[in-house]
Amino acid sequence: MIEFKKNKGFKINRPYDIDNTPIYHADLEEGCLGKGNKNGTILISQDITDPEERESIVEHEKVHIDQVKRGDLDYDDDCVYWKGKCWPRSEMDEGNPNLPWEKEAYSKTDPFEKY
Numbered sequence: 001m002i003e004f005k006k007n008k009g010f011k012i013n014r015p016y017d018i019d020n021t022p023i024y025h026a027d028l029e030e031g032c033l034g035k036g037n038k039n040g041t042i043l044i045s046q047d048i049t050d051p052e053e054r055e056s057i058v059e060h061e062k063v064h065i066d067q068v069k070r071g072d073l074d075y076d077d078d079c080v081y082w083k084g085k086c087w088p089r090s091e092m093d094e095g096n097p098n099l100p101w102e103k104e105a106y107s108k109t110d111p112f113e114k115y
Contacts, residue, residue, distance in 0.1 A: 021041070021065070022041045024041060026042050027046055028046075032095070034048075034057040036063075045057065060106070063105040080094075080098050
């Protein structure tokens with residue numbers, strides 16, 4: 001679709017959305033189905049074979065990538081940082097749906113498995 005504006009040229013609106021998020025299958029640790037990385041890539045457990053489960057995991061991890069992009073979520077080897085607060089990895093159950101960054105991700109996606 002092309003939109004013309006008087007004396008301002010024109011704008012071409014794409015009739016489709018492009019999502020070029022790199023997704024890789026990887027040997028992830030036990031119990032980890034997927035990871036959204038700070039570099040914008042997504043890792044999916046190589047053990048996932050069901051297409052619906054895979055899509056659910058990808059959509060969930062895209063929420064985490066968005067959280068990183070907007071500055072709410074960050075992490076390093078020792079902590080996960082949510083809105084500036086350090087959550088020590090040694091003191092939490094990562095992936096727990098009650099963690100604030102997980103609550104948002106689960107509320108915006110239709111998880112394959114509900115807790």
